[in-house]
Amino acid sequence: MDFDLIVKNAIIVTATEVLQPGLSIGVKDGIIVAVALFLPAGPDTKIVDAEGAYVTPGGVDSHVHLHQDNAPTGDKWLTGSRSALAGGNTTILAFASQKRTDESLYPVVEEYHNRSRGQSYIDYGFHLILTRATAKILQEELKVMIEQEGITSLKLYMTYPAMKLGDGDMLDIMMQARELGVTTMIHAENSDMIDMITTRLLKHSRTLPKFHAIARPQIAEAEATHRAISLSTLTSTPILIVHMSSPVALSHARKAQSKSLLPVHAESCPHYMYLLSSNLAATSITTHDDHGHSHEVDDEWAGSRHVCAPPLRHSDSDLQSVWDAVNNGTITVISSDHAPTLYNSPGGKRKPVVDAQASSSVPTFAQIPNGLPGIETRLPILFSAATDPSAPAGRRLSLPRFVELTSTNPAKMYGLAGKKGSIAPGYDADLVVWYPKLHDDANITITNDILHHSIDYTPFEGMKVCNWPRYVLLRGEMKWDRDVELRDGHGKGILGKPMDGQYLKRAKGEVLVGRLGQTPPGMLEGETDNWMTYTHE
């Protein structure tokens, strides 16, 4: 067979091993067809010499927010997917978000297709955010979503007035999710606790960004996590708790994992592994003038750039608890939770300008849009944790674990197994070639001007990483070469186009295994309804 492409001289990393150096990857029609020590090139075969570099499967970022109505100044598909590509991703899963007033899911999904079609540099799919579950949605529409749209995952919120669901709604949805075999993601924070603390803080004029973290304490995450696990246990529904940040919440997940046959999965994000809530107290911003000089400008709202939910936590031991959960297997997936908002823009994170004479209202932390940018920095930061010898003990990943958490597991969780998330015959040729040569002085400093999103800051400004994707190939085609110059306004390094990304109709997630032998709620021991007939194909 004549290969379309051979990537040669690679050190291939999969979720289970680092393969022997010097292998070649043969690609035909966008699919990996061979991995061997030597592959013969035909006259038309393109060659990419990996020069002894690590080659990992394209990143699968399974939790990103693009062009949602609640973030009008955030990234849209074009800039968000471009930034994802420049950071080594070849697949993103973003949200199609139902508004409370939407009685049907069909127009919602249509709208998100319209927003994303022809606008993504990389392959993409949707999760559905359910904020209202009518009988018709549960009984009819979810099946159509699975069968026709390949949407096999839901996100449920336990907080935010516009989105939160009560326990009754969660139970109804979980029963149906279990029946249909969709993956249920949960944002677990106790809404009433947050509201009560917020009211009291504001009453005492505690309005600055730093109070956002105080309004969302760890106990709010821990309680909601425990409740979500209880609801999932009663209904025997596998769940994935997203963006976990707290030691007690993580211990609830770990306990549930060790006790029950029911999968309780946990996700975290780089910001909960590296950043602390002290960032929210920042009162100045560094600006750069045309001569390359930097200046500190006072801004009491500067800390809002680190506002996210759950919030960044207080202490180094909080960060360590997330690392421990990564390393002991509690955490299944590390996503970016890219949910950005411009800082310096009306409706952005900066302090709103209020006409004091016309209005008695005072800007408060409660109005700051929640969420951080991070789609481009996720993989370089975590690859550094896997390859930088100076990374602190306890905060390192093995290379296979890096691949597992950032590519293989999210692909499996969300129904892309066999297609995305590994380097083996039959998989899409989504490949990341990292810079082969690392010098002591090769560190790259993350600054916002090297990133490809449309956001005016990064919460990781100034952080050093020891590597960056040199090439990214999507289905066998070179879409990112960090060393090429700016081209047609796409951004430095970008070789792809916004119509390259294909919509992914996903299968059901691989990890969904209902608990056998449990008596269904409302049935007596030994009785069954269609509960027991559930098997996941």
Ligand code: DUC
């Ligand atoms: N939840 C998210 O998943 N992302 C950003 C903010 C939030 O509340």
Ligand code: ZN
């Ligand atoms: Zn969330």
Ligand code: ZN
């Ligand atoms: Zn999110």
